[in-house]
Amino acid sequence: MSRVAYVNGQYQPHGQAVIHVEDRGFQFADGVYEVWSVFDGRMADFDGHMTRLHRSLNELRIDIPMTRESLTQVLKETIRRNRVRNGIVYLQVTRGTARRDHPFPAEGTPPSVIVTARSISADRSEATAKKGVAVVTVPDIRWGRCDIKTVGLLANVLAKQQARERGAYEAWMVDEMGLVTEGSSTNAWIVDENGKLRTRDTQANILKGITRTALMDLIAEEGVELDERPFSVDEAKRAKEAFFTAAGAFVMPAVSIDGVKIGDGKPGPITTRLRTLYLDQARRDAI
Structure with a gap:
């Protein structure tokens, strides 16, 4: 089965998933990430990672991209679509896409959200x-x-x-x-x-x-x-x-x-x- 990635509101084949060339994550490393371990299709230490995500976003003054409930659903759906039983799910949030310039882009620029998941051998x-x-x-x-x-x-x-x-x-x-x-x-x-x-x-x-x-x-x-x-x-x-x-x-x-x-x-x-x-x-x- 081919892998699936979530990128800015769409689930796409992993090999075709892309972000804009002027996404600030690519241009400036202007973003944050979290990674959850997955056991039997479920995320471990969920609240701790979610709390740290919000802290990181606040420290960098990046808008929270969606509600906790919506983001939770995206994470779970990405795990489901990739049929991950044991492995990891990875979330990246950047300040979004804007003309390349060091200062923050205009207020209201939507953050970019990328989620991927993959299996890891528990036995290994x-x-x-x-x-x-x-x-x-x-x-x-x-x-x-x-x-x-x-x-x-x-x-x-x-x-x-x-x-x-x-x-x-x-x-x-x-x-x-x-x-x-x-x-x-x-x-x-x-x-x-x-x-x-x-x-x-x-x-x-x-x-x-x-x-x-x-x-x-x-x-x-x-x-x-x-x-x-x-x-x-x-x-x-x-x-x-x-x-x-x-x-x-x-x-x-x-x-x-x-x-x-x-x-x-x-x-x-x-x-x-x-x-x-x-x-x-x-x-x-x-x-």
Whole structure:
């Protein structure tokens, strides 16, 4: 079956779906996005992603393109038309189409809305998580408002490419003080050498990950102590466990950083337990 995309009010064959050459998302990366995991045809962490979408739009002063109910229906219909049982649905909203000029276009210019969906093998994801993955570190060269989920992802693309070229799954970005900020498309966590669960706080211009937030709620319910505090690359390499969170990766064990084995080089018990807890809840609460 051919894939289907939603573009500005129309469902179109994926290979024929296009936007205008002067869409500001293409010209200026002037837009935002969200991505939902799909379990059994239903979206996980729905409210968290929708809330962050509205925050990102408001921060960039882009008009909300349609009601929450209408957008929900578009997302669900795109999933249905693509027959996605397990995978992701991706939404992009840009400031719309206007003559190329740096200032915002005239008031009333309608935003562009694009939705796509695709299947991902759940078995393959589980096999990867059981083995664990490698992480490398790279300098963080992104702009200063990484708390907004914009489509301006060039620095992230370069970081992810470095990871692939170095035989790793993900890149963790490092600031000028040697502290890990976040991954190219994930939030970074460790169980430090003292056994404490740590992740960087979101006041430091990093993205407030929805999977991160959902996992933090589960951690609180489990009564596990969490330290929201930056950690250095050296601390990460000395950690007992390391992992990262994202809508597509869920809770993914990292078993090496820059070639240094973490713990015994296998997914640790805390990471494995947290992945199970998250997946159980995500499947249960998906809409």
